[in-house]
């Protein structure tokens with residue numbers, strides 16, 4: 117099986133005034149293609165920091181990250197942005213849709229940023245929209261959609277460009293249990309149907325239970341073994 | 350054009366309108382002032398091109414656009430006529446006064462009709478030539494603009510009454526003319542004139558004649574009539590400087606207005622910029638997105654600016670008799686100011702946006 121994500125001995129230290137905050141201390145993680153990994157842990161343990169590093173939004177203080185065979189940690193800011201554009205889709209707790217654009221416009225913007233290749237997959241696009249049950253919501257602006265619908269649009273935006281890896285930071289954190297279940301089911305289905313690799317931060321044990329693997333963190337460290345242990349789904 | 354750009358602009362119509370008006374104001378300033386300057390110059394040029402005399406003989410400093418004095422002794426006429434190569438000479442008093450509309454200048458001339466008309470091939474189309482001290486003639490434009498009738502009374506020099514006794518053509522110099530004697534009387538300048546028009550004999554060029562006059566009567570100002578209109582910009586002190594300051598000013602206004610608008614825009618959309626970065630948008634993509642928004646505003650501002658400038662110019666022309674003539678050169682300058690100001694104004698906010706830290710931008714409330 118192909119390794120999509122490899123993080124080795126990551127350290128991340130924030131400097132606040134004269135104090136060093138060690139957000140991550142020697143974190144190593146491997147994710148294989150088609151895995152759906154949950155990251156859990158108490159608030160402030162470094163989950164978001166890790167996810168930002170994996171997505172190239174932050175530079176590690178030390179350590180190495182490769183995404184789909186491309187080295188993120190050695191890349192310049194512009195090169196990291198380019199790797200992110202080609203390989204990674206983000207899903208956020210607060211959806212982060214563009215309020216002035218319709219659902220379709222939001223998807224189109226992602227495709228415009230992507231611009232190259234990948235966008236010719238029309239069947240994938242229709243299948244994705246059908247899967248997320250968004251076909252009749254395409255002309256709506258975010259304000260005219262429920263939280264669950266907005267997050268589904270955000271998920272569609274993340275996968276429309278066919279990324280190697282989806283990184284989701286508490287995607288159900290702003291949703292009620294019913295909408296959480298819908299969004300989680302859809303992520304799970306994307307994982308099954310398209311073999312989509314997903315790394316998701318969650319506080320919700322039920323959400324984590326839907327994943328193939330759970331990684332626990334505490335105080336900037338991973339407390340479960342870094343090697344993949346399959347939990348039967 | 351990226352649909353995000355259009356959507357963003359539509360989202361804040363008032364801000365967009367204010368920025369558009371800022372750019373439009375710049376265009377208005379440039380087009381109206383340069384249009385007025387060249388319109389008035391062209392008008393003077395057209396009228397002075399009907400003067401057939403080659404030489405305008407005067408005292409140094411006695412003629413300016415905004416003022417003139419009658420300090421040249423009319424006895425120079427005889428001395429000029431005596432010079433070889435001179436066919437004829439006729440004295441003129443030019444009087445410049447504040448325009449009746451409150452702005453612009455009104456010009457009056459005192460002439461000896463017979464010799465002036467003969468030299469410049471002018472004729473009376475209606476009524477008769479002036480003779481008494483309270484009689485004037487006007488050209489057809491003046492008659493039409495002010496709706497003047499023969500024998501109608503008009504006020505000149507503030508409150509002196511004059512009677513329109515005739516209409517002359519073609520247009521030449523001042524639109525209102527009276528006899529030299531009447532003008533000398535009004536200005537209490539007996540025996541004086543502002544300048545003397547000198548006509549060359551056939552076969553004598555203007556330059557040759559100018560040289561001869563210079564030799565015979567040194568110390569006076571000898572101007573070729575064909576140069577007068579091109580001297581317009583030079584004859585209004587600082588007009589060129591004024592126009593340049595104006596252009597700079599409107600460039601600054603356009604730039605600042607757009608900079609301000611774009612700055613508030615990116616502050617407002619910090620989280621969206623973070624999202625763009627998370628989606629993998631490059632610095633160039635972000636800068637170009639914001640630049641496009643600024644340029645769209647500029648283009649709309651330019652269109653509105655040109656329309657309002659032309660409408661305002663036409664209205665002013667109608668109600669004041671001032672003449673506007675727009676040139677492609679200045680229109681291009683206005684376009685350049687709008688586009689360049691927009692692009693430049695947006696550059697700082699755009700680079701700032703592109704340099705935002707992605708994680709911090711995403712966390713922005």
Ligand SMILES: Nc1ncnc2c1ncn2[C@@H]1O[C@H](COP(=O)(O)OP(=O)(O)OP(=O)(O)O)[C@@H](O)[C@H]1O
Nearest residue numbers: 130131132137139158159160161162163164165166
């Ligand atoms: N920009 C920053 N500057 C300084 N310290 C930071 C910064 N970002 C995060 N931290 C610190 O790093 C540690 C890890 O933060 P992080 O956001 O990764 O936690 P988290 O596990 O995502 O928490 P939560 O579950 O509350 O989202 C925390 O102690 C936090 O205060």
Ligand SMILES: [Mg+2]
Nearest residue numbers: 163164165285
């Ligand atoms: Mg977090």
